[in-house]
Amino acid sequence: MTAYFxxxxxxxxxxxxxxxxxxxxxxxxxxxxxIAGVIIGPITGLVGxxxxxxxxxxxFGVVMMLFLVGLELQPSMLWEKRTRLLGLGGLQxxxxxxxxxxxxxxxxxxxxxxxxxxxxxSLSSTAIVLQTFNEKGLIKTEGGQNAFMVLxxxxxxxxxxxxxxPLLALPELQSIASELAHxxxxxxxxxxxxxxxxxxxxxxxxxxxxxxxxAAHFLSRPLFRYVADSGLxxxxxxxxLMLVIGIAALMGLIGLSPALGAFLAGVVLANSxxxxxxxxDIEPFKGLLLGLFFITVGAGINFSILSENLSTVVLLTLGxxxxxxxxxxxxxxxxxxxxxxxxxxxxxxAQAGEFGFVLLSYSLSHHVLPEGLAQMLSMVVALxxxxxxxxxxxxxxxxxxxxxxxxxxxxxxTIDEKGKVIIAGIxxxxxxxxRLLIANNIPTVVLDYQAGQVDRLRxxxxxxxxxxxxxxxxxxxxxxxxxxVLVVAIDDKSxxxxxxxxxxxxxxxxxxxxxxxxxxxHYELRDAGADYVISETYNSALQMGGEVxxxxxxxxxxxxxxxxxxxxxxxxxxxELFASWRHEGENRSFNDHYRQLFMxxxxxxxxxxxxxxxxxxxKTERGWTPPPKQYTDDxxxxx
Amino acid sequence: MTESQRxxxxxxxxxxxxxxxxxxxxxxxxxxxxxxxxxxxxxxxTFNIDIDREQQRxxxxxxxxxxxxxxxxxxxxxxxxxxxxxxxxxxxxxxEGTALHGKTFLCALTAGGAEKxxxxxxxxxxxxRELLQPLEQMANFTGMQFLPPFTLFAARTAAEQGRVSxxxxxxxxxxxxxxxxxxDTSALRDKKTINSYIDGLAEEQx
Numbered sequence: 001m002t003a004y005f006x007x008x009x010x011x012x013x014x015x016x017x018x019x020x021x022x023x024x025x026x027x028x029x030x031x032x033x034x035i036a037g038v039i040i041g042p043i044t045g046l047v048g049x050x051x052x053x054x055x056x057x058x059x060f061g062v063v064m065m066l067f068l069v070g071l072e073l074q075p076s077m078l079w080e081k082r083t084r085l086l087g088l089g090g091l092q093x094x095x096x097x098x099x100x101x102x103x104x105x106x107x108x109x110x111x112x113x114x115x116x117x118x119x120x121x122s123l124s125s126t127a128i129v130l131q132t133f134n135e136k137g138l139i140k141t142e143g144g145q146n147a148f149m150v151l152x153x154x155x156x157x158x159x160x161x162x163x164x165x166p167l168l169a170l171p172e173l174q175s176i177a178s179e180l181a182h183x184x185x186x187x188x189x190x191x192x193x194x195x196x197x198x199x200x201x202x203x204x205x206x207x208x209x210x211x212x213x214x215a216a217h218f219l220s221r222p223l224f225r226y227v228a229d230s231g232l233x234x235x236x237x238x239x240x241l242m243l244v245i246g247i248a249a250l251m252g253l254i255g256l257s258p259a260l261g262a263f264l265a266g267v268v269l270a271n272s273x274x275x276x277x278x279x280x281d282i283e284p285f286k287g288l289l290l291g292l293f294f295i296t297v298g299a300g301i302n303f304s305i306l307s308e309n310l311s312t313v314v315l316l317t318l319g320x321x322x323x324x325x326x327x328x329x330x331x332x333x334x335x336x337x338x339x340x341x342x343x344x345x346x347x348x349x350a351q352a353g354e355f356g357f358v359l360l361s362y363s364l365s366h367h368v369l370p371e372g373l374a375q376m377l378s379m380v381v382a383l384x385x386x387x388x389x390x391x392x393x394x395x396x397x398x399x400x401x402x403x404x405x406x407x408x409x410x411x412x413x414t415i416d417e418k419g420k421v422i423i424a425g426i427x428x429x430x431x432x433x434x435r436l437l438i439a440n441n442i443p444t445v446v447l448d449y450q451a452g453q454v455d456r457l458r459x460x461x462x463x464x465x466x467x468x469x470x471x472x473x474x475x476x477x478x479x480x481x482x483x484x485v486l487v488v489a490i491d492d493k494s495x496x497x498x499x500x501x502x503x504x505x506x507x508x509x510x511x512x513x514x515x516x517x518x519x520x521x522h523y524e525l526r527d528a529g530a531d532y533v534i535s536e537t538y539n540s541a542l543q544m545g546g547e548v549x550x551x552x553x554x555x556x557x558x559x560x561x562x563x564x565x566x567x568x569x570x571x572x573x574x575x576e577l578f579a580s581w582r583h584e585g586e587n588r589s590f591n592d593h594y595r596q597l598f599m600x601x602x603x604x605x606x607x608x609x610x611x612x613x614x615x616x617x618x619k620t621e622r623g624w625t626p627p628p629k630q631y632t633d634d635x636x637x638x639x
Numbered sequence: 640m641t642e643s644q645r646x647x648x649x650x651x652x653x654x655x656x657x658x659x660x661x662x663x664x665x666x667x668x669x670x671x672x673x674x675x676x677x678x679x680x681x682x683x684x685t686f687n688i689d690i691d692r693e694q695q696r697x698x699x700x701x702x703x704x705x706x707x708x709x710x711x712x713x714x715x716x717x718x719x720x721x722x723x724x725x726x727x728x729x730x731x732x733x734x735e736g737t738a739l740h741g742k743t744f745l746c747a748l749t750a751g752g753a754e755k756x757x758x759x760x761x762x763x764x765x766x767x768r769e770l771l772q773p774l775e776q777m778a779n780f781t782g783m784q785f786l787p788p789f790t791l792f793a794a795r796t797a798a799e800q801g802r803v804s805x806x807x808x809x810x811x812x813x814x815x816x817x818x819x820x821x822x823d824t825s826a827l828r829d830k831k832t833i834n835s836y837i838d839g840l841a842e843e844q845x
Contacts, residue, residue: 564687627728634734
């Protein structure tokens with residue numbers, strides 16, 4: 001047990017020291033993790049062979065990441081992009097495989113080995129690329145979107161590649177292996193389909209996927225409802241983890257990629273009201289596991305193999321990346337990816353990826369590649385992953401600035417995406433706001449922490465999400481970084497104030513509009529930094545007061561004037577009352593001083609409204625006041 | 640030449656998302672130093688005009704400009720409301736109402752019809768200057784110098800025909816002349832619009 005703690009401490013320590021440092025130096029977190037891995041692995045030897053085991057565990061971070069990616073993708077959006085997905089992704093895998101395989105043939109490998117190498121190297125690193133995209137905010141760019149389509153296709157392509165690998169087995173390796181197999185009791189992986197004939201396997205796989213989609217669609221909601229109603233945060237976290245781990249287990253049992261299964265479940269849940277809460281819960285696990293994964297990549301670099309074959313490995317890596325990059329560049333031209341996005345697309349996907357490791361160990365165990373070659377190739381994969389963050393830096397520092405000056409001049413920069421509005425609290429108040437915005441095609445994200453309320457709204461087609469809006473991480477997944485306005489309309493008074501305070505602290509530029517319950521709450525929200533506060537009953541009460549005046553025989557337009565004057569008098573006194581309330585500091589109740597002030601204000605208001613001196617314009621009469629009866633006499637005199 | 644004149648533009652356009660000429664004029668005016676621009680529909684969407692603030696603005700400027708699209712041969716309603724409320728007895732007229740004396744007043748407007756329609760023989764029967772007579776008399780009555788309107792005719796097709804940028808350039812030249820207080824008012828006495836006068840100035844210079 002203690003040994004585990006020591007290990008964990010070493011990993012965490014390396015990450016805690018290196019990642020912020022790398023980030024500060026502008027290298028990005030991925031490179032930070034990789035360097036941390038190199039330091040604790042090959043350089044100091046603090047960690048040893050267990051890195052491979054940990055790596056398999058940490059690959060689960062990739063599964064979680066794809067689940068999160070799926071959550072961001074509506075099925076309809078995916079369908080819209082099918083040509084990019086199949087065309088761009090498919091061509092990338094095919095052309096890269098062919099080209100890399102051809103080079104391997106020329107270098108003297110047999111065709112089956114060459115094909116295996118081509119397949120292994122054609123894949124890129126979803127983990128590094130998506131993590132970096134998210135970190136640098138590149139995922140929404142054209143280049144980022146296209147790169148994502150390719151990565152998604154690759155993740156799907158892994159499955160047929162895994163199926164193909166055993167067919168490429170080398171007979172001489174196989175015969176050695178079969179001898180060994182007799183000596184060593186064959187260790188079977190846990191599997192549902194290992195002993196089934198091919199048609200039955202296909203049937204089981206199909207049934208599982210359909211079952212997964214249906215379960216995610218129909219069963220997840222009552223389950224999450226049940227958990228959410230308990231109000232226990234950790235129960236929901238457990239449910240979210242259970243979902244992802246369950247999918248990974250199921251996929252493993254039927255021999256499919258857990259990442260793909262998680263992605264699929266994510267897409268199915270993309271329309272769910274629990275989406276943002278799920279994201280917020282899975283996010284930290286994903287982050288830690290991915291970090292761990294990158295560390296193991298760094299730690300797994302075998303310096304003795306590397307130094308023995310240094311020039312070969314470096315040459316192969318550079319050659320591979322140049323080859324992949326030129327194919328990507330060509331595809332970008334064909335698929336009309338423009339300007340800086342073309343370079344982003346090219347540079348981001350030029351590495352070999354974590355699936356490379358998986359496929360290498362798989363091909364080793366299926367006797368496709370000899371061991372020495374496989375080890376060298378895995379060095380190439382690791383090195384190319386290591387170089388990728390550097391390419392991102394190159395893109396950011398050298399390529400992007402060159403295009404930015406060009407692009408700002410062109411007309412592309414007009415507002416093509418309106419800032420999102422986040423509405424926290426979707427009771428009667430929030431609903432009206434949301435309806436007004438939706439009716440005018442303004443995208444909103446609606447959050448409420450009462451699952452029942454969210455359910456009712458969903459039943460009348462108002463898109464809303466379950467989640468506690470006072471949690472900052474949840475607001476982040478709801479897109480607060482891209483939002484321009486946050487509307488706070490939650491019922492709990494003190495939580496509303498806390499929310500405003502936190503948000504204004506972390507996002508001073510975001511406009512925060514808050515609904516106040518009463519006068520005291522109004523002051524508190526203003527004090528917390530809300531840009532605009534409205535008391536929920538003020539306008540309707542004023543309207544009703546106006547109706548009373550009309551019933552008493554006042555002319556409608558006169559009523560409007562009186563209401564306006566009342567409002568402006570209120571506004572004038574507001575600041576004074578606010579200052580008095582604020583002055584009281586910690587014990588902010590409506591004390592005597594405030595009460596006196598309020599009463600004197602009321603009196604002033606009364607005086608002002610009633611002053612109706614016919615000679616001098618009273619405040620209420622200001623405007624449309626006729627001039628004095630004999631005013632033309634003066635004018636005629638001067639004429 | 641006196642020191643530079645302070646110019647106030649009161650812009651009234653109730654559907655700016657459809658504006659093709661007025662909005663570019665307004666935006667270009669914002670960039671000119673010494674010019675204050677006020678979007679009346681932005682500041683008073685419910686017509687709740689702040690009389691004190693508007694009177695203070697008038698006091699602080701030497702040239703007052705109404706900028707608007709012509710609606711039924713007159714200004715959009717917020718400008719009429721603005722007149723009704725802001726030009727009070729005792730401020731703009733009456734024995735003590737001398738706040739506007741000596742200032743210059745001008746309209747910058749766009750009209751749907753072609754120039755020949757705004758003529759006694761055309762289908763609108765009156766020239767733009769004739770139609771704006773209530774405003775001309777408002778200026779006279781409050782002691783302001785009235786200048787003929789800066790007008791773009793056939794404004795609905797101006798964008799398609801590429802006439803907007805030339806019009807904006809001309810407007811900026813006029814603002815410069817106004818700021819320098821270099822307008823020859825005697826030359827403008829009987830002019831229907833001020834446009835040809837600016838063209839003339841440009842020719843003199845070149």
